Amino acid sequence: MICPDTDHTVTEALRKLSQSVHIASVGPDNTPFDVFIPPLKPEQLGDRAFCSEIGIRYPYLGGSMAKGISSVAMAEELGRAGMLGFFGAAGLSFAAVEEAVNRLSGADFPSGFNLIHSPQEPDLEAALSDLYIRRNVRLVEASAFLALTLPLVRYRTCGIHRSAGGAIIAPNRIIAKVSREELAEKFFSPPPEKLLRQLLDEGAITAEQAELAARIPMAQEVTAEADSGGHTDNRPAIALFPTIASLAVRMEQKFGYAVKLRVGLAGGIATPAAAAAAFAMGAAYIMTGSVNQACIESGTSDTVRRMLADTRQADVIMAPAADMFEMGVTVQVLKRGTMFPMRAAKLYDMYRSHDGLESIPAPEREKLEKTLFLAPLSDIWRDTRAFFLQRDPRQVERAERDPKHLMALVFRWYLGQAAHWAKEGATTRTMDYQVWCGPAMGAFNEWAAGSFLASPEQRRVATVARNLLFGAALLTRANILRYQNIQLPADFCIAPLEDIHIKEYLA
Numbered sequence: 113m114i115c116p117d118t119d120h121t122v123t124e125a126l127r128k129l130s131q132s133v134h135i136a137s138v139g140p141d142n143t144p145f146d147v148f149i150p151p152l153k154p155e156q157l158g159d160r161a162f163c164s165e166i167g168i169r170y171p172y173l174g175g176s177m178a179k180g181i182s183s184v185a186m187a188e189e190l191g192r193a194g195m196l197g198f199f200g201a202a203g204l205s206f207a208a209v210e211e212a213v214n215r216l217s218g219a220d221f222p223s224g225f226n227l228i229h230s231p232q233e234p235d236l237e238a239a240l241s242d243l244y245i246r247r248n249v250r251l252v253e254a255s256a257f258l259a260l261t262l263p264l265v266r267y268r269t270c271g272i273h274r275s276a277g278g279a280i281i282a283p284n285r286i287i288a289k290v291s292r293e294e295l296a297e298k299f300f301s302p303p304p305e306k307l308l309r310q311l312l313d314e315g316a317i318t319a320e321q322a323e324l325a326a327r328i329p330m331a332q333e334v335t336a337e338a339d340s341g342g343h344t345d346n347r348p349a350i351a352l353f354p355t356i357a358s359l360a361v362r363m364e365q366k367f368g369y370a371v372k373l374r375v376g377l378a379g380g381i382a383t384p385a386a387a388a389a390a391f392a393m394g395a396a397y398i399m400t401g402s403v404n405q406a407c408i409e410s411g412t413s414d415t416v417r418r419m420l421a422d423t424r425q426a427d428v429i430m431a432p433a434a435d436m437f438e439m440g441v442t443v444q445v446l447k448r449g450t451m452f453p454m455r456a457a458k459l460y461d462m463y464r465s466h467d468g469l470e471s472i473p474a475p476e477r478e479k480l481e482k483t484l485f486l487a488p489l490s491d492i493w494r495d496t497r498a499f500f501l502q503r504d505p506r507q508v509e510r511a512e513r514d515p516k517h518l519m520a521l522v523f524r525w526y527l528g529q530a531a532h533w534a535k536e537g538a539t540t541r542t543m544d545y546q547v548w549c550g551p552a553m554g555a556f557n558e559w560a561a562g563s564f565l566a567s568p569e570q571r572r573v574a575t576v577a578r579n580l581l582f583g584a585a586l587l588t589r590a591n592i593l594r595y596q597n598i599q600l601p602a603d604f605c606i607a608p609l610e611d612i613h614i615k616e617y618l619a
């Protein structure tokens with residue numbers, strides 16, 4: 113039957129999430145029956161034990177966004193709102209990450225830091241792991257790992273001990289982000305024996321700690337990352353999540369852990385419907401990225417925020433990644449309003465078909481200098497060389513031996529700068545902006561159209577998060593009604609609400 117909710121009384125009752133709803137209804141054979149919808153508050157949507165273990169109220173995590181795009185301000189806003197934000201440490205200097213650690217440590221809410229696998233800069237990965245250990249950063253988001261590394265295992269096992277009651281306590285927690293089951297398997301397994309032995313030999317852990325470490329998973333929580341902004345395998349969430357969730361169950365049984373393995377979902381979540389779907393599949397928590405970049409607290413420019421507000425779902429495309437350019441790795445970026453994806457793809461084609469800058473035909477080289485680099489390539493190499501002499505002199509040595517590597521470093525200059533120009537809002541370089549973004553952005557814009565959240569200035573990360581959680585809970589309640597054969601009117605919609613109204617409904 114269709115519920116005649118013309119005066120929206122049922123809709124209003126559903127919105128009061130902490131109150132149950134009872135409706136006396138009549139079935140098709142005229143038998144009366146009671147429809148019941150239990151209270152469902154946003155904090156009930158995910159895994160409550162997970163939230164209480166990490167000290168947050170809501171199962172909502174803001175994912176790391178490189179170069180401080182997920183900024184200190186963003187982690188603070190999410191933290192104060194009872195959620196958790198990861199600081200985007202990737203692509204920043206050690207000093208910049210340390211500064212963020214200084215600013216966030218001592219806060220009265222939890223936050224986390226990104227530890228990204230850096231095959232090009234293994235020393236930086238190790239230095240960050242040491243920094244997090246030294247400064248008691250208790251939660252990291254590990255991402256882009258293809259295999260477990262020593263710095264990561266060092267972080268996880270540091271300080272491991274038994275409590276007075278005999279439980280194994282590992283003070284450092286890793287939430288691993290993966291898009292493949294083979295990687296989830298590695299994180300759900302105990303640290304590799306070989307790496308534990310290495311730490312033992314170095315004296316970083318004791319024999320007893322190595323023995324304890326062999327009984328815990330590297331990560332108790334894995335975030336399954338579906339098609340998203342930035343690095344992505346473009347997996348569909350509804351295919352990926354059940355596979356990783358089922359792996360968690362098998363791995364828990366296989367290793368007989370004393371703790372529960374949990375799976376969260378990221379990728380494509382920027383509407384109440386997507387959030388509700390994630391929780392319906394059993395996500396312990398949801399993680400967002402693209403939509404947060406569009407919020408005022410993000411470390412990008414207002415120009416990018418405006419571009420993101422105009423983005424539709426098909427306005428994104430894969431383009432070569434700066435960090436793993438030579439390996440042909442790609443990232444998902446915005447294509448509307450910028451020529452970056454096309455230009456970066458052209459550079460990758462050239463990299464594949466030439467042995468070095470010298471073998472590029474003169475007219476093509478001139479075109480590159482005029483349109484992309486806006487300087488002679490020799491100048492770009494001079495600056496790149498100076499940069500690497502500071503940061504990683506081995507790159508310069510290799511480039512001076514191998515012209516193809518020199519070409520890669522010059523081309524990577526463009527890719528790296530393109531992200532920087534976007535973040536800084538460089539007015540002369542808008543056509544070269546590299547803006548990491550997934551289809552979630554377009555979905556959000558479509559949902560927010562016509563509401564206060566359509567305007568980039570109104571997009572606050574916690575307001576967006578509260579709306580997604582509130583909407584997910586409301587939609588879940590509406591579905592319970594639907595499963596009892598009562599449909600809400602077609603115009604039942606979950607429109608964005610101002611914080612004050614959400615607060616009233618949650619009271």
Ligand SMILES: Cc1cc2nc3c(=O)[nH]c(=O)nc-3n(C[C@H](O)[C@H](O)[C@H](O)COP(=O)(O)O)c2cc1C
Pocket residue numbers: 174175176177178179181200201202226228253254255256289337339340341342343378379380381399400401402403405547548549550551552
């Ligand atoms: C601008 C941007 C930068 C990102 N940088 C990182 C990063 O440095 N490390 C990381 O683990 N994930 C990174 N991500 C992924 C997000 O943390 C998150 O997992 C993802 O954006 C979720 O999918 P969505 O974009 O569909 O919301 C980035 C995403 C965006 C949009």
